[in-house]
Amino acid sequence: MNSILPQLGDWGGIQELLEGQEKQLARSLSWAARSPFYARRFGPGPLPSGSADLADLALTTKQDLRDNYPFGLLSVEKERLATYHESSGTAGHPTPSYYTAEDWTDLAERFARKHVGITPSDTLLVRTPYALLLTGHLAHAAARLNGATVVPGDNRSLATPCSRIVRALHDLEVTLTWSMPTECLLWAAGARAAGYEPGADFPALRALFVGGEPLSGPRRARISRLWGVPVVEEYGSTETGTLAGECPEGRLHLWADRARFEVFDPDTGNCSPQGTGQLVVTTLYREAMPLVRYNLEDTVEVSCQECPCGWHLPTVTVLGRSAFGYEVGDRTVTQHRLEELVYGLPDADEVLFWRARAEPDRLRVQIEAAPGRAEGAAARLTDVLRTRLGVAAAVEALPPGGLLPTELLRAMPDVVKPRSLFGPHEDWDKALLYQ
Structure with missing residues (x-):
């Protein structure tokens, strides 16, 4: 599959982009038809083969993914799977997602589309969860694809508290980071608690990659001024991987050369290429689990107006819950x-x-x-x-x-392996515990 992945700049304009998108759509729909879920949804008769057929297909919902847990959307033999993931599970039910090794090339390339670049001379601190989520693994794969050194900082983990992350940022001369925007503020407070100044004592740092939560302009600017480096935003999900990245002009562009996007108006039930509504995604280069008209349920504003950066891709403003x-x-x-x-x-x-x-x-x-x-x-x-x-x-x-509390920023929890044998003066209530 690698040879057919379009590269940024392959298209000369929006119309040419849509024509290239159409050629791959038929192939992706044929992949989707191999899964039990889409085989039922498409029904008997000719398979949908292009944009004209999509309008008659119902949107795929998050509930559809949950109802078909774990492998109801699987379109390849299990032997071809490289990884299995689930979203954060805030709804209480797992939302499954899986990828082949070839799918991972597409995932990693999309994440690496940063206008500041990722190079072999970079050290990237990954400060998002690994576990069943996609996000940590995604940044890790993109950094390695480009030859960078990875510091797997994880998140939501007792083994890597804020104090340890600040130490790593400073001592390992980290050049790039990947986290939610809020983390960058936590590190700034943690750095000051450790006697450092964020904008002066981390000279190797050259950019902060952020995503995972809506980010207003003033908060973004505040983070950038604190650390003295650009804040580079991206947008995506565990079910889809990266969907949009930031251009040199500071605008988010949908990767419409790798997926097809629609804007759904829940009040009217209509979809359009641009406007305000919920983002709907049809994957183009994902074979293990193609998604057809998948409604992310995120409120966005999409525009097809040209951007001064020269990227001939639609721009998106992610409103999310901020709406x-x-x-x-x-x-x-x-x-x-x-x-x-x-x-x-x-x-x-x-x-x-x-x-x-x-x-x-x-x-x-x-x-x-x-x-x-x-x-x-x-x-x-x-x-x-x-x-x-x-x-x-x-x-x-x-x-x-x-x-x-400042003590939380300085804390270093005692994280140990499980043990059952203790000395005469040790606390044996720690038996079988990880902390």
Whole structure:
């Protein structure tokens, strides 16, 4: 399959891109028909073979994937599978996903499409979970494909607390990182707790790769100023791999040369190539588990207007849950808008962490602020919330450590292998435990 994977820049424009996409679509639909799920969905008669046939097919949902757990969407012999994955399971039921070795070439190449590049001279710290999720393995594979050194930092693991990550960033001269945006703020606080300054004491660092949660412009800019390097965003899922990456102009582009995208309007039931709605994906180069009109249920805004970067690919703004909010008085407050205002405070206030609660008559907000600036920061945010959002607000500014205790940033948990034999003065309540 490697020889047929299109490379960035193969297409001269959107129309040429769509024509190339159409040629591969028939092949992908034939792969999908080999799975029990799509064999039933396509039914008897001629198989769908192009875009004109897709409009008559029902959307594939996350529930479809769960209902066909574990191998109802398998389109190849099990012997050809390279990896099996599941999403984070927030709904309580596993959402399966699997890939062949050839599928992995496509996955790794898409992730590596970073405008800052990944090279053999780079050291990439992977700070997303490995486990059953795709994300850690994906960055690992992309880095190795390009010859880079990988530091498998993992996440949600007692073995790699924040203090250990900060040490690795500094001592191993890490040049690139992959994490959720929030992690970059945690590292900054952890670095200061360890006596380092994020923007000065990590000179090897040249970019922060982020994804996995909506990111407002002001928070992105705040992270970039903290560390003194670009913040490079991407978008995807465990079920699909990377779907969009950032160009030099700072815009996310859908990899429409590797997948077909539609925007679904849940109010009308209609799909279109661009606009605002839920993102629908049809894979083009995935053989183990092709997805046909898979609804990610993420709210996005897609545009086919040309971008100054020269990438002839649609752009996407990922709204996610940021499109939804809570009522405060007669106004709706969203996390995305609130985040913009919080991180719009002056850098000197040193506000990295915050939380808020929407109540019927007011918005309660807590922030951490620098000593000596807490009162002013609270007043500034209160005024901004009143004038920009039109809501009454009660803002409390806490000292550093008020929301994220400093001891957690410095902690190094005792992680041990299971044991059953202890000495006379040892704590044998640790028997069979990992900590």
